[in-house]
Amino acid sequence: MYDSGKIIPGLIVFVLFITIPIWYNRGSAGAPPKIELPKDAKTCVLPAAEIRAKHMQLLNVWRDEVLRDGQRANIEIEGKQYPKSLMLTCMKCHTSKKQFCDPCHTYAAVKPYCWECHLAPVE
Amino acid sequence: MKYAFPLAAVIALVLFALLAVQIPGMQYLFGVVIPYLAMALFLGGFCYRVIHWGKSPVPFRIPTTCGQGYTLPWIKYDKLEAPVNTAQVVARMFLEIVLFRSLWRNTKATVYSGPKLTYESSKWLWLFGIMFHYSFLVIVIRHMRLFLEPVPWLVSFVEIGDSLLQIGAPLMYITDVTIVLALLFLLVRRLTNPQVRYISLINDYFPLFLILGIVITGILMRFFLRTDVDINAIKQLAIGLVTFSPTIVTEISSLFYAHLFLVCTLLAYFPFSKLMHMGGVFLSPTRNLANNSRMVRHINPWNPEIKPHSYAAYEDEFREDMVEQGIPVEKELPKQGE
Numbered sequence: 001m002y003d004s005g006k007i008i009p010g011l012i013v014f015v016l017f018i019t020i021p022i023w024y025n026r027g028s029a030g031a032p033p034k035i036e037l038p039k040d041a042k043t044c045v046l047p048a049a050e051i052r053a054k055h056m057q058l059l060n061v062w063r064d065e066v067l068r069d070g071q072r073a074n075i076e077i078e079g080k081q082y083p084k085s086l087m088l089t090c091m092k093c094h095t096s097k098k099q100f101c102d103p104c105h106t107y108a109a110v111k112p113y114c115w116e117c118h119l120a121p122v123e
Numbered sequence: 124m125k126y127a128f129p130l131a132a133v134i135a136l137v138l139f140a141l142l143a144v145q146i147p148g149m150q151y152l153f154g155v156v157i158p159y160l161a162m163a164l165f166l167g168g169f170c171y172r173v174i175h176w177g178k179s180p181v182p183f184r185i186p187t188t189c190g191q192g193y194t195l196p197w198i199k200y201d202k203l204e205a206p207v208n209t210a211q212v213v214a215r216m217f218l219e220i221v222l223f224r225s226l227w228r229n230t231k232a233t234v235y236s237g238p239k240l241t242y243e244s245s246k247w248l249w250l251f252g253i254m255f256h257y258s259f260l261v262i263v264i265r266h267m268r269l270f271l272e273p274v275p276w277l278v279s280f281v282e283i284g285d286s287l288l289q290i291g292a293p294l295m296y297i298t299d300v301t302i303v304l305a306l307l308f309l310l311v312r313r314l315t316n317p318q319v320r321y322i323s324l325i326n327d328y329f330p331l332f333l334i335l336g337i338v339i340t341g342i343l344m345r346f347f348l349r350t351d352v353d354i355n356a357i358k359q360l361a362i363g364l365v366t367f368s369p370t371i372v373t374e375i376s377s378l379f380y381a382h383l384f385l386v387c388t389l390l391a392y393f394p395f396s397k398l399m400h401m402g403g404v405f406l407s408p409t410r411n412l413a414n415n416s417r418m419v420r421h422i423n424p425w426n427p428e429i430k431p432h433s434y435a436a437y438e439d440e441f442r443e444d445m446v447e448q449g450i451p452v453e454k455e456l457p458k459q460g461e
Contacts, residue, residue: 002424007177010405011170018166021270021365029366030272032359053349060292108354109274109282113289 033103038093045077045089056112059086086114091121098123126314129329133336133385140384144377153380154360155369161387168394173402182423184416187409189228193418205414212413220404223253232318248312255305258298259334261285262341265296269354269361291346299342306335330398333389340382351376 001007016023044051046058062084065071074081082089094100097120105112143149190201203224206212218224231245265285267278286294310331313323344352356373363369393399405411438445438452445452 001174001177002180003177007173007406011173014402015166015170021267021362024271024275025362025366027366027368028272029359029362029368032372033355049350053352056292057349104355107272108358109268109279110293110354111279111283 030107033107035103036096036099038095041093043078044093045075045082059090059114062086087118095121096123097121125323125325126328126332129325129332132329133332136333136385136388137336137340137381140381141377144380150371150375150380153384154371154375155364157387158364158383161390165390165393168391169399169402172394172399173406176403176406180424181408181412182425183421184412184414185408186412186414188414192414207413207415207418209413212411216405216411219410223249223256226252247308251305251308251312254301255309258302258305261298262296262302265298269358270365272358272362293345295346299338299345302338303335303342306331306338310335326396330389330392330396333385333392337382337385337389340378340385344376344378344382348376348378352379 046054051058066084072084074083076082091097097115101112104110140153144153186206188201188205190204191199192205193200193207200207202211203215203218206215215224226249227246229245229248230242232240232242234240261281264278264281268274268282271278285296285298288295288297310328313319313327313331351374353373353375356371356375357379359370359372360375389398393401435453438454442452442454442456446456
């Protein structure tokens, strides 16, 4: 082999670079997020699977309707009235940002910009 | 049809993954076994190819120079296009790898009636090429949030920068748009430019369709078909893979497995395809050699060792025979009996 003094170190750097996740975690996968569900409420505005997948889209639609289009009418789900509001609807049951919102968002490195306008509850 | 087969192959791969993960137990195959195999093939194949290249001798300087070479000290020479020392070669390589400098020289030949042949600068290939590569890099860095816990600031920083436009929810990524645009340009270029179309092969189209498939399944998962794409379950699987304790904690959408399967295909295919230009760009002798043929003597490494054999030594060896045959010699034989 020719130029092995350059090629072999280059290859070693490449392999070390590709395997960064192995060195960085050092075998510890970290604890998966645990969230605290509300004790008294049984239903959400959408079924669990759907709200889990689409809550950010729902909040975005609510934000646009309420703030940009002025459509503040409540939504009705199974005879119950809900205001289109993060603070008045979501946070009414899910009272704790730290216990409910943050664990998953931190784990997946998602930074929702809700709290750039809304004041997070004091905890 | 050189493009129909690779397109059909990518669609078949997607359908295969979508259908196969419906079978109970196959999630483990597609989520754990195939990714490990693909990664092993990628790393092993990559090293094999590079070492294989390293075994090829490059006895002489063959850089492609495209500027004034060094001649006499007072004649200005092009340090980047005809580098004569290591520092200039490093600068040339750096600009090539980081800015794709040679594509900047891309020209387009057109024949007008007359007939008149013209060449004009065509920077589109450079623009969309660099757009594609950097988008891909940012996307790979962004995905590291699924493999690293806690997520390092660099990964978060790249993600914030990428979603800076704050369009929609989940936030649109700029690189998702640019990579699709760039891939479509590169594909359309292959199909519409007659010269490029003529030289394009199946193995030119396949990576384009494959990466396009990866991008499309990824975009669908993030923005449109979010059901069962549980990001935390996916992170537990991803981080489990890199800590060698993989677990699949819940039912994950089959779209995710299709995405992962295409990525595994790309990884496994990578070392055996033109995509190896990732390593090859560092090892191309037309770029990484100094143009110093006139300053340094380069000796062919497989030249046989030929010892000098002077006439005096020759005569020493054969003097007796020469005298016997009557051939004149410069030095006579030593006198007998002295």
